[in-house]
Amino acid sequence: xxxxxxxxxxxxxxxxxxxxxxxxxxxxxxxxxxxxxxxxxxxxxxxxxxxxxxxxxxxxxxxxxxxxxxxxxxxxxxxxxxxxxxxxxxxxxxxxxxxxxxxxxxxxxxxxxxxxxxxxxxxxxxxxxxxxxxxxxxxxxxxxxxxxxxxxxxxxxxxxxxxxxxxxxxxxxxxxxxxxxxxxxxxxxxxxxxxxxxxxxxxxxxxxxxxxxxxxxxxxxxxxxxxxxxxxxxxxxxxxxxxxxxxxxxxxxxxxxxxxxxxxxxxxxxxxxxxxxxxxxxxxxxxxxxxxxxxxxxxxxxxxxxxxxxxxxxxxxxxxxxxxxxxxxxxxxxxxxxxxxxxxxxxxxxxxxxxxxxxxxxxxxxxxxxxxxxxxxxxxxxxxxxxxxxx
Amino acid sequence: xxxxxxxxxxxxxxxxxxxxxxxxxxxxxxxxxxxxxxxxxxxxxxxxxxxxxxxxxxxxxxxxxxxxxxxx
Numbered sequence: 001x002x003x004x005x006x007x008x009x010x011x012x013x014x015x016x017x018x019x020x021x022x023x024x025x026x027x028x029x030x031x032x033x034x035x036x037x038x039x040x041x042x043x044x045x046x047x048x049x050x051x052x053x054x055x056x057x058x059x060x061x062x063x064x065x066x067x068x069x070x071x072x073x074x075x076x077x078x079x080x081x082x083x084x085x086x087x088x089x090x091x092x093x094x095x096x097x098x099x100x101x102x103x104x105x106x107x108x109x110x111x112x113x114x115x116x117x118x119x120x121x122x123x124x125x126x127x128x129x130x131x132x133x134x135x136x137x138x139x140x141x142x143x144x145x146x147x148x149x150x151x152x153x154x155x156x157x158x159x160x161x162x163x164x165x166x167x168x169x170x171x172x173x174x175x176x177x178x179x180x181x182x183x184x185x186x187x188x189x190x191x192x193x194x195x196x197x198x199x200x201x202x203x204x205x206x207x208x209x210x211x212x213x214x215x216x217x218x219x220x221x222x223x224x225x226x227x228x229x230x231x232x233x234x235x236x237x238x239x240x241x242x243x244x245x246x247x248x249x250x251x252x253x254x255x256x257x258x259x260x261x262x263x264x265x266x267x268x269x270x271x272x273x274x275x276x277x278x279x280x281x282x283x284x285x286x287x288x289x290x291x292x293x294x295x296x297x298x299x300x301x302x303x304x305x306x307x308x309x310x311x312x313x314x315x316x317x318x319x320x321x322x323x324x325x326x327x328x329x330x331x332x333x334x335x336x337x338x339x340x341x342x343x344x345x346x347x348x349x350x351x352x353x354x355x356x357x358x359x360x361x362x363x364x365x366x367x368x369x370x371x372x373x374x375x376x377x378x379x380x381x382x383x384x385x386x387x388x389x390x391x
Numbered sequence: 392x393x394x395x396x397x398x399x400x401x402x403x404x405x406x407x408x409x410x411x412x413x414x415x416x417x418x419x420x421x422x423x424x425x426x427x428x429x430x431x432x433x434x435x436x437x438x439x440x441x442x443x444x445x446x447x448x449x450x451x452x453x454x455x456x457x458x459x460x461x462x463x
Contacts, residue, residue, distance in 0.1 A: 029434035035442060048434040062437070129412025173452070177429075182418045187429060191451035232451030238429065240421040254449035262449035270426045278426065288448045312448055320443075324435075344435060350446070382442055384435055 021099045021126040023058040026051050029388045037380020039071040058094040076359055078205045078219055086111040099126040115144045133177040141169035147202040167197030187236040200224035206309040207358060208298040215361045216370030220301055222308050230256035246270040259292035282322035290315040296356050297371045315353040322346035338390040350378040
């Protein structure tokens with residue numbers, strides 16, 4: 001069972017970093033990730049390799065897998081638990097020319113009911129004595145959405161009535177990285193993304209009041225608008241502390257044509273210790289308003305042209321606490337310059353203001369009035385373990 | 392109008408060419424420290440950005456892994 005959100009890792013794969021006139025380091029990372037929360041378990045590997053070819057070129061490739069096992073609150077309401085696998089492959093190339101870095105790449109993501117292809121291009125330019133880096137990027141994505149039917153023997157089959165539906169995605173962004181003092185750097189970014197096509201999840205359903213049903217409610221499939229345009233602007237400040245540590249602060253404001261407005265505040269602290277260790281701490285706060293066409297419980301069937309009950313479009317606040325530890329060690333191989341092992345743990349806590357746990361009235365019809373179920377809360381643990389080598 | 396634009400452009404270019412870096416290259420030792428990188432471990436931040444973006448309405452101005460999310 002799948003989803004949208006496809007315009008991918010431009011910032012990542014095209015990461016000529018804060019300074020355009022320098023190619024990124026040659027390094028390889030092998031990561032194991034695991035997400036556990038809200039009835040969903042997702043784990044898998046990610047391998048990222050970056051290598052320069054001469055002084056002017058650098059190439060990067062990433063192989064990433066999500067192995068999903070889901071019995072989420074949505075699934076429990078209107079479907080049955082499922083397992084799914086998503087594989088993503090990406091490749092990018094950077095070309096350094098004077099003070100400019102040109103980057104281009106492709107990303108391919110596949111799962112049984114969702115395929116996404118994305119291409120991107122970006123330019124970064126150093127100026128003003130390399131104190132300032134200006135960057136621009138463009139990305140274009142093509143998604144193909146289908147729907148699986150679960151057969152009695154447990155196997156899956158494409159729904160021929162639903163067919164294959166397409167989505168076009170475009171993204172434009174500009175960024176500025178500015179050295180402010182010998183200890184402080186500022187990053188500013190603005191990004192517009194616009195999508196057109198089939199944008200909702202083909203499986204998810206809304207619920208509406210139905211006095212004839214013992215639960216007090218009934219279901220129908222979501223209907224989303226066929227266009228979606230979003231604007232995001234962010235500012236990030238990083239400061240070097242006198243005893244060799246770093247403070248990091250970021251704020252992002254987001255708004256879109258569906259009526260969602262969001263604020264994100266992200267604070268981080270990095271502390272090296274005893275030559276070989278680097279510790280990280282993170283606190284992230286997120287809040288958003290709901291989409292105009294979102295409701296937890298609609299008054300009746302076909303209440304409006306567009307109807308949604310995706311908790312991602314609800315009103316809620318989330319707090320994330322994260323810690324990480326990196327240990328640098330030596331590998332006695334001549335071509336390896338540095339190596340490190342890192343463990344990260346993040347805990348997500350999300351409280352919804354208008355998304356209720358409808359499993360209560362589904363499992364015990366009539367126990368309470370529909371629409372008065374307790375508000376849903378999501379707690380999740382996110383773990384990462386990865387080994388990196390620089391060569 | 393065109394004259395004004397041309398004068399404005401010349402003024403900008405002149406101003407740009409005379410900007411003196413107030414942080415000299417030899418004063419950027421702290422900024423070059425790996426702990427000051429905006430993205431010290433891309434493989435990790437890519438994953439975490441994807442986790443957030445799959446569960447939040449907002450998107451953009453940060454990297455993300457893309458693809459489906461298994462979030463239903």
